[in-house]
Amino acid sequence: MDNLQLWQRYQDWLYYHEGLGLYVDISRMGFDDDFYNNLQPKFVDAFEAVAKLEQGAIANPDEKRMVGHYWLRNVDIAPNQEIKKEINDSLTKIKAFATDIHSGNITTPDGEKFTDLLSIGIGGSALGPQFVSSALTTTHPPLKIHFIDNTDPAGIDRTLAQIGDKLKTTLVLVISKSGGTPETRNGMLEAKKAYTDKGLNFADYAVAITMPDDSSKLYKIVQEEKWLECFAMFDWVGGRTSELSAVGLLPAALEGIDIQGMLDGAKEMDMATRIPDVKKNPAALLALGWYYAGNGKGEKDMVILPYKDSLLLFSRYLQQLVMESLGKEEDLDGNKVYQGIAVYGNKGSTDQHAYVQQLREGVANFFVTFIEVLKDRAGNSLELEPNITSGDYLSGLLQGTRKALYDNGRDSITVTINEVTPKMIGALIALYERAVSIYAYLININAYHQPGVEAGKKAAASILDLQKRVLEVVKSSNNSLTIADIANQVDPQEIEAIYKILRHLEANNRGINIKGDPERICSAGRTSPSQLIVQYHS
Numbered sequence: 001m002d003n004l005q006l007w008q009r010y011q012d013w014l015y016y017h018e019g020l021g022l023y024v025d026i027s028r029m030g031f032d033d034d035f036y037n038n039l040q041p042k043f044v045d046a047f048e049a050v051a052k053l054e055q056g057a058i059a060n061p062d063e064k065r066m067v068g069h070y071w072l073r074n075v076d077i078a079p080n081q082e083i084k085k086e087i088n089d090s091l092t093k094i095k096a097f098a099t100d101i102h103s104g105n106i107t108t109p110d111g112e113k114f115t116d117l118l119s120i121g122i123g124g125s126a127l128g129p130q131f132v133s134s135a136l137t138t139t140h141p142p143l144k145i146h147f148i149d150n151t152d153p154a155g156i157d158r159t160l161a162q163i164g165d166k167l168k169t170t171l172v173l174v175i176s177k178s179g180g181t182p183e184t185r186n187g188m189l190e191a192k193k194a195y196t197d198k199g200l201n202f203a204d205y206a207v208a209i210t211m212p213d214d215s216s217k218l219y220k221i222v223q224e225e226k227w228l229e230c231f232a233m234f235d236w237v238g239g240r241t242s243e244l245s246a247v248g249l250l251p252a253a254l255e256g257i258d259i260q261g262m263l264d265g266a267k268e269m270d271m272a273t274r275i276p277d278v279k280k281n282p283a284a285l286l287a288l289g290w291y292y293a294g295n296g297k298g299e300k301d302m303v304i305l306p307y308k309d310s311l312l313l314f315s316r317y318l319q320q321l322v323m324e325s326l327g328k329e330e331d332l333d334g335n336k337v338y339q340g341i342a343v344y345g346n347k348g349s350t351d352q353h354a355y356v357q358q359l360r361e362g363v364a365n366f367f368v369t370f371i372e373v374l375k376d377r378a379g380n381s382l383e384l385e386p387n388i389t390s391g392d393y394l395s396g397l398l399q400g401t402r403k404a405l406y407d408n409g410r411d412s413i414t415v416t417i418n419e420v421t422p423k424m425i426g427a428l429i430a431l432y433e434r435a436v437s438i439y440a441y442l443i444n445i446n447a448y449h450q451p452g453v454e455a456g457k458k459a460a461a462s463i464l465d466l467q468k469r470v471l472e473v474v475k476s477s478n479n480s481l482t483i484a485d486i487a488n489q490v491d492p493q494e495i496e497a498i499y500k501i502l503r504h505l506e507a508n509n510r511g512i513n514i515k516g517d518p519e520r521i522c523s524a525g526r527t528s529p530s531q532l533i534v535q536y537h538s
């Protein structure tokens, strides 16, 4: 197509939402009218399924759960009075708590105002708060947020070191829907020790967000230790769609972010993405583009390129939302389908100086989504050369990359917003939540469970169990043992895992010494690694 034909295609397919000032352009995805028409029946079914989901159908059949994140921003569509009340009460409580913390109505036991916030959580209990914080926090927020989102001891130390002397004025949020995620528990216990070491009573600083029932171990701890406060997470909100529940709203409110703005933006987007007409529905347009790009089988990766530093974490946030929702072995009828769409990305134009070379010329296994922000900055910009500012460069680089990719047969979508505001962040989150929902129905999979995640968790738990047994054997033996001896006593089939456990313990002063030449383990023909000698010292 020449430039004028492309301009026509652009106009034919451009979606614009007036209230939000948001554009979705799928004109640079190479589908034709036949493709679009052939997909219509699938869209009709998908719109119907999405409508039922919103009305409270069991949209997650495996876990027999309703899927209600849309109700969070429009309580009027919640399926019953009890849920409506839960949502309203939660929002009122969040706003009041944030106001009390900011005003000093709630203080540390010493009467000081809280200055910092330590958020402990992982997956859906971290990615949304991290994305929103990096997108919207001002330079001087009322509380400065820090994150522990892993069980990496060095990472925990680094976060606690950054907080330093301010620990005594740091509020802690422990976020876990299930209340049983080991990484989050570990972060909590490490943080608790840091408080205790400074003579501070952790419970006076600790706030939880979890399901308020017996299924949550965290909830039990909160009650036993009498934590400062506990906010409810609902059974019908999944982790990766929880940003607009207490999980995302509480940290954002504490950081001084306009959470009502986020909710309003999401509500407005939900209205737009409820329209059962692909061309009038921005989420359906995204789903159409994804389906075309990957043949409905995820054959192409989604590269998310926001041309705005504050949106850097959007791709990481979408990675969980898209991949945990769509990456499924079976479809809803039990057929093996191995679905998914891989998501990665960072930001433009930075990535142009890294991997865009491959996008332009290398393996064509992706499509790009450009996120464009029209407004460059709050004030006016310096002209770096006649009539040209830094923002003009950024904008020109986006257009240039879009064109260079198109010229070489690489497809792209462009989502354009006017400014990064709470309302637009809420709208973007809602846009992608719905696009995932619609696309999942197009390909007939359950977007709301994550059975695959369990396998790794179970395997990790059995390694920790193995470690306990290995240490029992090593500690109770008076003699040096070879790795083979230990494996024979614990589980001969697990000799490789046992070797790795011992090597890790040795590196961390845990009383283990391994004698022998570690190089031998990878050099065929030399002494077997199973003959390495293990000694224990207390």
Ligand SMILES: O=P(O)(O)OC[C@H]1O[C@H](O)[C@H](O)[C@@H](O)[C@@H]1O
Pocket: 122, 123, 124, 125, 175, 176, 177, 178, 179, 180, 181, 184, 239, 240, 324, 450, 453
């Ligand atoms: O909030 P939590 O219950 O601690 O869950 C945190 C995360 O862990 C799990 O592994 C799930 O796969 C994620 O969907 C979830 O967001």
